[in-house]
Amino acid sequence: MTFPALNVFTPNALSGGFDGRDEDASxxxxxxxxxxxLLIQGQIPPGKSVSLRTLASGLGVSPMPVREAVRRLIAQKALELQPSNKRLRVPSLSEDRLKQLMMARQWVEPELAFRAVAAMTRDTIAELKADDQRLMAALTKGDVDGYMQANHAFHFRIYRLAQADLFLDMAKTLWLQSGPFMRVVFGRLGTVQLPQDHHQELIRAFESGDAAAVRQHMSDDVHEGMELMLEALKR
Structure with missing residues (x-):
C-alpha cells in the first residue's frame, strides 16, 4: 500500500539517523x-485491515514511529486493533455514534470559525479562495480525493487561526473519526450529488468581519455534510 496523493513529508526527510531526543520527537x-x-482524507477505508509494516512501507519510514503514532490514533478511536489477527482497521460507525459526531462538530467547528474572525487577514482570505477553487475544480472533474483534500485544507486553515488549541484538537479528533466514512459516502455518490457547501458565504462573512454569520454558515456547512453521511448510513 502506498499513498501517492499525500505530500505531508518525503521519506528522505525522515531517514538519516536522528540522534537527538528533539529530532526523534519531530x-x-x-x-x-x-x-x-490519511484518515481524515479517507485514504484508509473503513473495514480494510492494515498492518504496521504496510503503513511504514507506504510512508517510507521504519515501523517504530508508526507504532507510536498508531497508539495515539487508537486512543483517539480513529483506529482499532483487531484481537484475532493483531491488524489495524478503522472502527465501524453506528448511527448513534454518527449523530454524536454531528452534534460535537456542530458545536466545536462553528466556535473555532467564530474565534478565527479576529485573526483573519487578506492573505488568509486569498488562501481560502484558492482552496475553494481547488475544491470546485475537483467537483467538476469528479475527483473525490481532490475534493476531500481541498475541503480539509479550507476548514483547518480557518480553525488554526482561532488560537484555541483545545478546540482545535477536538476538531481534529472528530475529523479523524468521520473522515474515512465521509470518503466512502462521497465516493459512492460521486461529486455531482454532493451538497452545496457554504464556503462562499463563509468567505464573504470573513471579508465583512461578520462573526455571527461566520458561525451560522459553518454550522450549516457541517450539518449538511454530516446529514448526507447519516442518510447513507441509514440506507
Missing part, C-alpha cells in the same frame, strides 16, 4: 500527522 510527530491526514 519524526514521531510527522508520522502521526501523516497518518492522521
Amino acid at each position: 519524526v514521531h510527530d510527522q508520522v502521526y500527522e501523516a497518518l492522521a491526514t
Whole structure:
C-alpha cells in the first residue's frame, strides 16, 4: 500500500539517523500527522485491515514511529486493533455514534470559525479562495480525493487561526473519526450529488468581519455534510 496523493513529508526527510531526543520527537510527530491526514482524507477505508509494516512501507519510514503514532490514533478511536489477527482497521460507525459526531462538530467547528474572525487577514482570505477553487475544480472533474483534500485544507486553515488549541484538537479528533466514512459516502455518490457547501458565504462573512454569520454558515456547512453521511448510513 502506498499513498501517492499525500505530500505531508518525503521519506528522505525522515531517514538519516536522528540522534537527538528533539529530532526523534519531530519524526514521531510527522508520522502521526501523516497518518492522521490519511484518515481524515479517507485514504484508509473503513473495514480494510492494515498492518504496521504496510503503513511504514507506504510512508517510507521504519515501523517504530508508526507504532507510536498508531497508539495515539487508537486512543483517539480513529483506529482499532483487531484481537484475532493483531491488524489495524478503522472502527465501524453506528448511527448513534454518527449523530454524536454531528452534534460535537456542530458545536466545536462553528466556535473555532467564530474565534478565527479576529485573526483573519487578506492573505488568509486569498488562501481560502484558492482552496475553494481547488475544491470546485475537483467537483467538476469528479475527483473525490481532490475534493476531500481541498475541503480539509479550507476548514483547518480557518480553525488554526482561532488560537484555541483545545478546540482545535477536538476538531481534529472528530475529523479523524468521520473522515474515512465521509470518503466512502462521497465516493459512492460521486461529486455531482454532493451538497452545496457554504464556503462562499463563509468567505464573504470573513471579508465583512461578520462573526455571527461566520458561525451560522459553518454550522450549516457541517450539518449538511454530516446529514448526507447519516442518510447513507441509514440506507
